[in-house]
Amino acid sequence: xxxxxxxxxxxxxxxxxxxxxxxxxxxxxxxxxxxxxxxxxxxxxxxxxxxxxxxxxxxxxxxxxxxxxxxxxxxxxxxxxxxxxxxxxxxxxxxxxxxxxxxxxxxxxxxxxxxxxxxxxxxxxxxxxx
Numbered sequence: 001x002x003x004x005x006x007x008x009x010x011x012x013x014x015x016x017x018x019x020x021x022x023x024x025x026x027x028x029x030x031x032x033x034x035x036x037x038x039x040x041x042x043x044x045x046x047x048x049x050x051x052x053x054x055x056x057x058x059x060x061x062x063x064x065x066x067x068x069x070x071x072x073x074x075x076x077x078x079x080x081x082x083x084x085x086x087x088x089x090x091x092x093x094x095x096x097x098x099x100x101x102x103x104x105x106x107x108x109x110x111x112x113x114x115x116x117x118x119x120x121x122x123x124x125x126x127x128x129x130x
Contacts, residue, residue: 009033031064058088096125
């Protein structure tokens, strides 16, 4: 989305939330606009709001995890990442990303489990591991 159009979208999403505060997608889309503007904490707040309304809104979990990673909040990133791998268990990328954050945090047994699952789902990842 072009920068001017992003700026135009911001008040529209805020108005949507004002009119319908239980519409999770409005929070999600507002979060995307804020993320594009690198307003990570505010974007995270909106993705979290969307998740509170629709707990299985996977795309909001993905974006919330990305925001936490940008903010170097690795421990906080684990919860949405755990939801992602639970709800999309056949995604080797999700398991691999979860593995990397677990490794960073020194949670080695959990990281090994997630890494093994990523490799089981996509053996081609073994090449990236080497």
